[in-house]
Amino acid sequence: MDTPTTGGLRGKRCLITGADGFLGRALSRTARAHGAIVSGFGRRAANSPLDIPWRDGDFADEAALGRALEEQDIVFHLLGSGTPAYAMQASGSNLHNDVKLTVAMLELLQDRPNVTVVFASSGGAIYGVTAKAAVREDHETAPISTYGANKLIIEQYLAIYHRVYGLRYRTLRIANAYGPGQVSTRAQGFVAAAMRAALNGKTLEVWGDGSVVRDYVYVDDVAQAFISAALYDGEPQIFNVGSGRGRSLNEVLEDVAATVGRRCEVAYSHERPIDVPWNVLNADLIRSATGWRPATDWREGLQMTADWLRAAATR
């Protein structure tokens, strides 16, 4: 297989922005397991389970960010404020927190051509409304939420900084990650929300009639995709990260019920204009370029998520 890499991750200094988020925590663990020297940056939860050095400072503090970026080989840029629904309600501040501060980071990296930036983009919010087929990276980008638009403009700034200043970057357009460690909210983390509702006998609110189809990918597989992409040294720079398999919300509810042995009540609610009806990613490109593939079987992934939720409930 054609897999150009810059060598392994061992001894590489990696900064993770948004290290204390769902994906950030999984990536921190995985990168450490690969021998990387990992440090975190961004807001840290008071009870964070992360055992990595933390760079002090807020992402909005450019001086602190500049210090944190010093001596890094790889920046895993996972920081992003919130969800599609939240982004729509607070367009101005999200634009600032996500896009403007990312651009400030790119300006700081302008004369640091040896740093590789791996950006966590969104496979779900970038492509907009698609036909019912797994989309490839060359599919038209037409976000229908400001969350997706912000992801897209960051992708474009990366491409422009690559072209003009030689910035090394990889963009991962990630499907719906699920797995242990996910904090569900009303707006995202459907698997975790459905599982919590089933375990706790609560009613789950579902936007629309449950026919919305999404692509689910296990969190540790996503973490591995970040590492594969960081080590990959060729063209292209944009990779889908997903399972290639679509599941409706109603199918997920069935499988969650089968996993935990209990069905949750569902309250179907009106559709939202920021949800596309169908989103599945074709991830052939990252597979052929780096060998990455979604290794975790869906039902196994659900089982591990349920085990974690049950263990978390008894702690």
Add this chain to the structure above:
Amino acid sequence: MDTPTTGGLRGKRCLITGADGFLGRALSRTARAHGAIVSGFGRRAANSPLDIPWRDGDFADEAALGRALEEQDIVFHLLGSGTPAYAMQASGSNLHNDVKLTVAMLELLQDRPNVTVVFASSGGAIYGVTAKAAVREDHETAPISTYGANKLIIEQYLAIYHRVYGLRYRTLRIANAYGPGQVSTRAQGFVAAAMRAALNGKTLEVWGDGSVVRDYVYVDDVAQAFISAALYDGEPQIFNVGSGRGRSLNEVLEDVAATVGRRCEVAYSHERPIDVPWNVLNADLIRSATGWRPATDWREGLQMTADWLRAAATR
């Protein structure tokens, strides 16, 4: 011809952001000539020739912007800080001045569904590198400068606010405007720069070998396109505004020399990574939708530009 409109511009209250720029001044005059009630907003030159009421306040001042937006029927949004070269050097502040403040404006317009926004986007910076054919609006968007990326994200926010909140908008992807009133700088306004150099016996610096092809459209034709687009009431919302005819910088230099009867010295310089080699717009869509077409003949337009420059020099 199928030309759905909301009626003429007579009596319509129009706010022009960036009213004191090259396009803004032409649009102010043209809109007034159509009977609109025009007011300006944004930075105003000390010696501005514009004779329209001015809304006090800086675009960065959201409260002032909110007051300026009150009671308007149409917002012609022409405000933008600078040029592709400048945008690249000051990515962070341009993102703030152009994108973030535009998003703040959209938030202010969120519950004003009767206002039509007509946005001055860029036909030259949005499409990126294209084949040597006139591009249509459905061509892939792949800006190679942050200037173009900022225009594109504003286009996307407009589309999202339309989808989610029903915002009425038109986007004009404008080719290289030229004509009387253009202040040439090193970075843009090639026609005016070439003409000034020829008239004043100065040397003109040209990036690259002069083979770069652009689409030139006369300023008053662009002003008319804004009005046609504002009055048009159907789908789609994005229109190219150009001549459909490509001219290399060297061809422009020839035609300028023929117009003013004198040739300028040219110092060819290195190419810039933010310039695409070829950019010509297919404007069939706005023609079929609104009847607009670039009415001014190129050589006539050059002559009027030369007349203005000569008159300005004697004032």
